[in-house]
Amino acid sequence: MRAALLLALALLAGPAGTAMAQDTATAAQAAAARLAAASQSLAAAQASRDRVAALTETVRAYEEGLEALRDGLRRAAIRERAIAVELGAKRAEIAGLLGALLSMSRAPAPLLLLHPAGSLGTARSGLIATEVTPALQAQAEALRADLQEAADLAALQQSAIGTLEEGLAGAQTARSALSEAISERTDLPLRFSEDPVATALLLASTDTLDAFASGLAQTVDTELSSTVPDASALKGSIALPVQGQVLRGFGEADASGVARPGLVIATAPRSLVSTPVAATLRFRGELLDYGNVAILEPAAGVLVILAGLAEVYGRTGEILPEGAAIGLMGGELPAPHEILTETAQGGGARQPETLYLEVREGDAPVDPATWFAPA
Template identity: 80%
Template sequence: MIRAGLFALVMLGAAPAAAQDTAAQAGAAADRLAAASAMLGEAEGARDRVSALTETVRAYEDGLVALRDGLRRAAIRERAIEVELTARRDEIADLLGALQAMSLAPAPVLTLHPSGALGTARAGLIASEVTPALQARAEALRADLEEVAQIRALQDSAIATLEEGLEGAQIARAALSEAISERTDLPRRFTEDPVATALLLASTETLDGFASGLAQIVDAELSTAVPDASAAKGGIALPVQGQVLRGFGQADAAGVARPGLVIAAAPRALVSSPVAATLRFRGELLDYGNVAILEPAAGVLVVLAGLAEVYGETGEILPAGAPVGLMGGEPPGAHEILTESAQGGGVSRPETLYLEVREGDTPVDPATWFALE
């Protein structure tokens, strides 16, 4: 079990301020992971197991991101100190030599001068001025070396926390997938005609054509109220925790431009419905991979492409924040994360989610619906 006080060994009271800040960040991340571990234990008996496990997965993701960020900051600080100490090598050598000489000679001998009493008095005055300066420089050097030692102790202690956090996140994702497969309580807007869906997929050559033909796959309309997220337009959070790599209409390295966003996300990151929406389609589509198409308002489609797993059944009405699927890839191991952090790397985001918003038959800039900052 992850313990909230895992990083107490860095002796915050004795560590320099920068080390205290780094350790405090790591301790806060450990607290998040401990809370996620507790949530995982409680989710099994929760009334809404899917919702509880969704929050658990998010808590693990937040805790792991925070811990990796703390380790990255620690590595950057460690390198900065090492670079500074290397640049001051000659000065440090002189300082150590002076301190060693002072420690070997008896105090009265240090102030004696061959010119007599006057020289001895002057030597005493000089020593009284020089000694505090030497002591201050020695204290600064000691603080730097102590900070490096504290940072390395923190990094060593993080390995167990990372391993438990990664394992807990994997267990939570598996439990979430199982709970969703057993879920039967979501309202439905329509039932799907699987034959019509297969025919539409076989005859479609573009996303435009498929989106315009989605009405054909409906077998029977139900009386369930349709959600409308138009009031939240412009302030909706992205469906996955990540970073926008390419915006609307921006070309990639091959010169291919698509009318949507490309979002970098961590391996196995949870993708959620940003608002209440109808799941209009789920499955493989053209060269987009696994796709989920949501309808948050009448005539508006949100296309999420590039998932490894897609949850839910076509026609279901998903509440805001409901899990839609998982990104692909394999999360890095604890030692790989530590190596990446030591090299100054940030959170690993090798997976990409494609997000497109369509109003009617026309793609629009997702920034008109989503808050990208």
């Protein structure tokens, strides 16, 4: 009995497990609620007078809801692993305690109250047992709570599959509806009409982004409006055009030693790219080795170049409002079970797509940080 009590006291000296599944479950439920709200917004957007704006907000809502759900699952996976490591570290101690308690349970109850040292030893043993019994009960409850929390977290991750499937399907539907609505849009003001022949000649005759940007003025056929967006007052505080993480900053070299005067932003597949401020769409299409490119003019003489998109929206010469959808990133959306596998292995959402962002003032590129606030 003395050995069992000493072992119990050693266990109680360590940190007790705490149940954190409730917080994780609350976060997951909030994410599911956001996805449900996005689904309702999708239905309403189809009948909205401004379908493009409504569908753009719906796509963003889906992206935010899915990211929140991934974050909740990531936290659940991390906590589940922490519990498993904690229980694994105590395996030998728990086994010893259970063995001692099992031996005690097999002894007749009257013998447990006796001590070979006589009445004084018996009294001391009784006092120790009185002190330790509540602690043993607390330890047992903590262990039971940890096991229950691990089971709840595992169930939470499995139950998220249905929510993920609905969210991913809804997001894809919203993106398709947005593409269709933009292709049918005719209400945006035109600053100029494009000369397609001049644009084709410029594309064929230039082999650098510098040369192409410098020759953009040649592609204008007719000036239709003197209205020019001016975001100069917002310089330094403009949000990035896509949700993601900056991988390389201005002038930073990549693994092959190539340095470019812009930002490389990692994004999730099929992320929505939008205009950070009101701007004129100066060019859209494939350009050199940059893939699909959109060139915006948020102020006179200032160009924002977005390269690496899978789809580009809009019509050259249009004045796009702030937050307007300009395109989608490429890549394949992961299946729900792949997302669960990523979170179970401790990773976040995969971000294999990269958007290149360059800012030019006059004929020279400048550090985008002078216009854009860090994410």
